[in-house]
Amino acid sequence: MGLRERKKQRTRQAISDAAISLFLQHGFDQVSVVDVAATAEVSKPTLFKYFPTKEDLVVHRFADHETVAGDIVRERRSGVSPLAALHQHFVDGLARRDPITGLNDEQEVLDFHGLVYSTPSLLTRVVQYQSRAEDALAQALAEAFDAGPADLTPRLLAGQVVAAQRILAAANWQRIVDGATADGSYPQAVADADHAFALLEWGLAGPSAARTA
Structure with a gap:
């Protein structure tokens, strides 16, 4: 795996970890995709590039x-x-x-x-x-x-x-x-x-x- 791919994997993992942490604290339905993007320090379009739906943040x-x-x-x-x-x-x-x-x-x-x-x-x-x-x-x-x-x-x-x-x-x-x-x-x-x-x-x-x- 090259450097670029490893960076993408780290970003994907960071977004998912941030999402799951928020969902566990506040509940899945109470947390928005915008909240997840802000916590993970990525843009909303970047988040959707890795996870097409909110559910994918968890079930991946x-x-x-x-x-x-x-x-x-x-x-x-x-x-x-x-x-x-x-x-x-x-x-x-x-x-x-x-x-x-x-x-x-x-x-x-x-x-x-x-x-x-x-x-x-x-x-x-x-x-x-x-x-x-x-x-x-x-x-x-x-x-x-x-x-x-x-x-x-x-x-x-x-x-x-x-x-x-x-x-x-x-x-x-x-x-x-x-x-x-x-x-x-x-x-x-x-x-x-x-x-x-x-x-x-x-x-x-x-x-x-x-x-x-």
Whole structure:
């Protein structure tokens, strides 16, 4: 990354940090884009160059992960199935307390999560992000399976994977809201992830029944 690109990244991060700080202090709907631009010491046109909408100031953190699952499928090692690669990536995320897995009890992360899920317009954008992430994963799976345009398998599996990850993250988040720690919840979070991906792999019948079907 060149100097110009690094400068742009720093500016983008500074604008987002200023926005989120203001939103957490005063509420998303009570802060204007003009307020954010003034705090970040940039012009309004500059702000919109980096973030086309007010919601993007927050949900870009989700959007930045939009193609991750597809990339995991494309970059998996030889001999590793797409589902196994996605499973391992989620478990690795739990180990490093990636906020996207819901297993993170840092106050900044908790505050951010509360902001997003208590603001309808932000929540709507998160759902849109999840839909695009699903589309990106479906495309990668279609390539992996060499599936034709009429084959629903990649889209069906992508929808199930995205839903499973969302449910796992919500369960992890709820434990922390209820007073558990991320470290204390980690073993159960891993067990839940293993169970979820086993269901995706074998269904309710289980692996032995699937092998003999």
